[in-house]
Amino acid sequence: MPSSASEPPASQPYDLAVIGAGPAGLAGAVTAAGLGLSVALLDASEHVGGQFYRHPAATLGAVRPEALHHDWAAFAGLRRGLEASGVSHLAGHHVWSVTGQDGDWAVHAVTGSDGGQERPVRVRARALLLATGASERQLPFPGWTLPGVVGAGGAQAMLKSGLVLPGRRVVVAGSGPLLLAVAGSLAAAGARVPAVVEASGYLRYARHPRVLATNPYKLVEAVVHGGALLRHRVRPLPRSAVVAAHGTDRVEAVTVARLDRDWRPVPGSRRRIACDALAVGHGLAPQIDLATALGCATRRTVDATAALVLGDGQETTVSGVWSAGETGGVGGSRLAIVEGELAALAIASRLDGQTELPQSRRAVRLRRGRDRMRAFADAMAAAHAPAPGWTQWLPDDTDVCRCEEVTAGRVREAVTDLGAGDARTVKLLTRAGMGWCQGRMCGAAVACLAARGGGPVPPPAERRPFAVPVTLGALAGLDADAAPGNPTDD
Amino acid sequence: MARTPAELVGAQPEPPFEITLDGRPVPALPGQTVAAALWSAGILAWRTTRVGGRPRGAFCGIGQCYDCLATINAVPNRRACLVPARPGDAITTQEGHGRAELSV
Numbered sequence: 001m002p003s004s005a006s007e008p009p010a011s012q013p014y015d016l017a018v019i020g021a022g023p024a025g026l027a028g029a030v031t032a033a034g035l036g037l038s039v040a041l042l043d044a045s046e047h048v049g050g051q052f053y054r055h056p057a058a059t060l061g062a063v064r065p066e067a068l069h070h071d072w073a074a075f076a077g078l079r080r081g082l083e084a085s086g087v088s089h090l091a092g093h094h095v096w097s098v099t100g101q102d103g104d105w106a107v108h109a110v111t112g113s114d115g116g117q118e119r120p121v122r123v124r125a126r127a128l129l130l131a132t133g134a135s136e137r138q139l140p141f142p143g144w145t146l147p148g149v150v151g152a153g154g155a156q157a158m159l160k161s162g163l164v165l166p167g168r169r170v171v172v173a174g175s176g177p178l179l180l181a182v183a184g185s186l187a188a189a190g191a192r193v194p195a196v197v198e199a200s201g202y203l204r205y206a207r208h209p210r211v212l213a214t215n216p217y218k219l220v221e222a223v224v225h226g227g228a229l230l231r232h233r234v235r236p237l238p239r240s241a242v243v244a245a246h247g248t249d250r251v252e253a254v255t256v257a258r259l260d261r262d263w264r265p266v267p268g269s270r271r272r273i274a275c276d277a278l279a280v281g282h283g284l285a286p287q288i289d290l291a292t293a294l295g296c297a298t299r300r301t302v303d304a305t306a307a308l309v310l311g312d313g314q315e316t317t318v319s320g321v322w323s324a325g326e327t328g329g330v331g332g333s334r335l336a337i338v339e340g341e342l343a344a345l346a347i348a349s350r351l352d353g354q355t356e357l358p359q360s361r362r363a364v365r366l367r368r369g370r371d372r373m374r375a376f377a378d379a380m381a382a383a384h385a386p387a388p389g390w391t392q393w394l395p396d397d398t399d400v401c402r403c404e405e406v407t408a409g410r411v412r413e414a415v416t417d418l419g420a421g422d423a424r425t426v427k428l429l430t431r432a433g434m435g436w437c438q439g440r441m442c443g444a445a446v447a448c449l450a451a452r453g454g455g456p457v458p459p460p461a462e463r464r465p466f467a468v469p470v471t472l473g474a475l476a477g478l479d480a481d482a483a484p485g486n487p488t489d490d
Numbered sequence: 491m492a493r494t495p496a497e498l499v500g501a502q503p504e505p506p507f508e509i510t511l512d513g514r515p516v517p518a519l520p521g522q523t524v525a526a527a528l529w530s531a532g533i534l535a536w537r538t539t540r541v542g543g544r545p546r547g548a549f550c551g552i553g554q555c556y557d558c559l560a561t562i563n564a565v566p567n568r569r570a571c572l573v574p575a576r577p578g579d580a581i582t583t584q585e586g587h588g589r590a591e592l593s594v
């Protein structure tokens with residue numbers, strides 16, 4: 001049983017504190033407990049599963065929660081593992097800080113559904129596994145603050161946990177493989193999804209046939225999504241973006257434009273699509289605040305997010321702190337599980353006094369799996385990396401910072417007139433990123449504007465022959481032939 | 491093909507109860523967050539911004555954006571996408587700051 005152990009005796013630290021009970025943290029905690037470690041597993045949520053395995057509360061009586069997931073069996077296994085383990089699952093614990101040093105960490109949390117009040121808790125542990133996942137990246141456009149415009153992952157999360165939709169006719173837009181999953185689920189749950197608007201294309205997946213071929217699981221996933229889209233008559237619009245949302249008190253329509261290679265809207269390619277909601281997101285960015293506060297080094301990913309630098313055994317650059325899942329670079333739930341397990345093996349061996357990484361068959365197999373899946377994730381990330389031209393769909397009067405209502409014009413002014421060269425200086429000058437969310441929503445956009453529109457440029461494409469199964473091929477083909485559509489100005 | 495999310499997962503929820511938004515009754519299912527109950531009722535905004543007075547509701551859906559802040563039973567600045575709905579909860583549209591400062 002997951003004991004609801006609140007605080008361990010002050011004199012007795014846990015062997016391991018795991019922060020985050022998504023696929024990575026769950027796998028790490030269950031594996032570590034299986035190896036004999038005492039483990040505390042903390043998560044802000046009342047439910048385990050993280051973002052991918054979000055599911056309705058028991059009182060909602062879902063008989064088939066797996067209908068919203070394509071890999072439910074793996075989660076069911078982890079959940080059984082957790083129940084059978086001695087892991088102290090500390091649900092509803094919002095971790096706000098970690099202090100200490102190798103061998104003696106203190107994890108500080110507040111409890112409650114939104115962590116706003118209630119009890120402060122401190123959990124001590126000899127080793128630390130950070131598995132805090134990712135958050136969605138947003139690139140602003142006029143109208144993105146209208147009610148009915150929601151994060152793509154956010155719409156997915158609300159659907160999975162609350163069985164609700166933001167509207168009846170939902171356009172899905174942005175960039176990244178998650179959009180296909182979101183469109184598939186929204187449509188399966190009864191929403192009409194007139195279009196999935198993807199700023200990149202699917203063509204470049206097809207240029208990595210070998211990476212794809214070594215990843216049967218991911219292929220299956222893509223096929224599943226591809227099939228679902230056809231069944232629900234969802235129209236993919238590659239190389240396009242929602243450049244405006246319209247409405248007064250809620251979204252009533254969006255304008256979609258074709259994009260050139262640099263993500264600049266193509267003149268004359270605008271068309272309007274009626275909808276009552278828009279689910280939008282430009283991929284995910286690792287959530288690494290706790291780690292960076294501890295001094296863990298980061299690297300720039302191929303799609304211009306910051307991820308933790310990790311060693312072969314998932315250890316960060318701070319001794320005694322390990323990490324698994326999206327924090328080391330976005331790669332999906334399967335990779336998260338493998339990394340969680342691998343981190344647990346490495347931690348157990350370190351706590352046992354070993355200095356070398358474990359070389360067991362299991363460890364070697366996990367490392368291979370991880371490397372293969374990372375390569376695939378990088379190929380995907382490269383295919384969806386934002387190109388600098390996107391700032392052309394951002395007029396001066398559009399709010400960039402949702403919290404402090406700071407417009408693009410004010411940010412640009414700070415950059416050009418006042419010489420701000422980075423997001424930090426822009427923040428000090430304009431308050432962008434200083435509000436409630438602390439720049440989580442506007443950070444990517446502000447960084448691009450501070451780089452004077454010379455934002456992240458995707459790495460050059462490699463030319464490779466197509467060698468992919470039919471649905472991926474179909475997606476790729478769509479990208480190649482997509483016509484500009486009926487240009488109608490809004 | 492499913493027409494609703496509940497149909498898709500074969501949900502047999504426990505009986506609904508009532509919460510209110512600015513006095514207006516809204517049904518909620520046990521296990522839903524306040525934001526989910528409001529979405530179910532077709533309500534997408536329950537806050538106005540401090541500077542522009544613009545309507546806002548849930549955006550990120552996972553507790554990170556703070557756009558869904560609501561006053562729940564007289565306590566301001568609660569994230570409606572995280573707080574579970576309870577029978578009789580009185581939600582009020584939050585204008586500007588609400589009152590208390592957030593601690594996290």
Ligand SMILES: Cc1cc2nc3c(=O)[nH]c(=O)nc-3n(C[C@H](O)[C@H](O)[C@H](O)COP(=O)(O)OP(=O)(O)OC[C@H]3O[C@@H](n4cnc5c(N)ncnc54)[C@H](O)[C@@H]3O)c2cc1C
Nearest residue numbers: 020022023024043044050051052095132133153325326333
């Ligand atoms: C909104 C959203 C929706 C997504 N939907 C899908 C989807 O439908 N399909 C898909 O394949 N992928 C989806 N993803 C991608 C998802 O990141 C991965 O598939 C997978 O869940 C990653 O596993 P993880 O364990 O690394 O992180 P996560 O699953 O994100 O788990 C991280 C956990 O850490 C907890 N946490 C974070 N910070 C703290 C803190 N300070 N204190 C306490 N707890 C904390 C969180 O509550 C969360 O439970 C989504 C991502 C996001 C952001």
Ligand code: FES
Nearest residue numbers: 549551555556571
């Ligand atoms: S919707 Fe973002 S915090 Fe609630």
